[in-house]
Amino acid sequence: MSAVTAETAGRRVEEVLDRLAEKGDADACAAAEDVVRVLMEFYGSGLARAVDLLGRPGARPATDPWGALLADDLVASLLNLHGLHPEDLPTRVERALSGLPQPVEQTGFDPADGVLRLRVTGSSGCGCAGTQESVRQAAADALACHAPEVTRVELEPAGAREPALLQIGTGPPHTGTAHLTPADAS
Template sequence: MSAQETGRRVEEVLDRLAELGRPEASEAAEELVRVLMEFYGAGLARIVALLSSAPGGSLDPLLGDEVAAGLLVLHDLHPEDTAARVDRALAAADAGSLVVEEFDQTTGTLRLSGPAGGGCGCGGTADDTREHVEAALSCFAPEVVTVELAQAEAAPAEPVLLQIGTRPSGTASAGVR
């Protein structure tokens, strides 16, 4: 389960509690969530500090894992900036051919461009690509709220080479004898 899915489920449960009409129960549930978030955040901060200070300690395995990275971002512990995390998300979504054009921090809009579709012979569509990228971004860079995917202009097709000439002797065209 991703950090985004978990956050959505927590919000749904808190909304259900609020709908019951018992404000004290709803407030207690929200406080419980805050206390647990603080506790887990403090624990994660300790884990990150211990791992990074260990001899040869590298956080790369944590930073490359969608769930661990999502938790680090959620608790503002992820050491990488947005651009590096977007790159990780694109790699996780296997969208290496996409290029980041711009990220607008104010609106949370990420503009990507990539090659025009149809050249690889695979069945993937721009919508499939967008879904994979958005899912990865929700874990690695949740500050990205909108993805704009522009396809690069396809290069004009080369004219088909038409050869006019005589056939070598002894050959016939297909189906003609």
């Protein structure tokens, strides 16, 4: 893929807008111009954020030049959109899930249909459907930015976990024999 210059891209956009204008459909022209405007704002915001993040003192440690960029949702989404994100899918999923207000764990991912299954691991409040849905939605929103390969998030019910085993053992060792006298019992 050859690099597109700003001049070439600008010319191509103008040609497309001119073709639409020739057809005389004012609504289609206005819609196309809106699309161009929204995309320019989106990319402009992403580039401005990247420049700001890289320009901050201490924002880019020598050992991790990507840290500030990858932690930013807007920049990360632009990198993902163009297949430029340097992290693999499991790392990006973990990054997205680590920022959730409720701790969750992955119980499975099916790359064929893009479904990621999660389970809440910490206390999620009342356990009601609204709370569960807010956790699922927060995960879906974070993953849309960091791991667009995940197309749907399913949250296992809070009670789906195996119960913890209760270990029963002998009591503490006694160093002597304790005797209860009737006076001690009262």
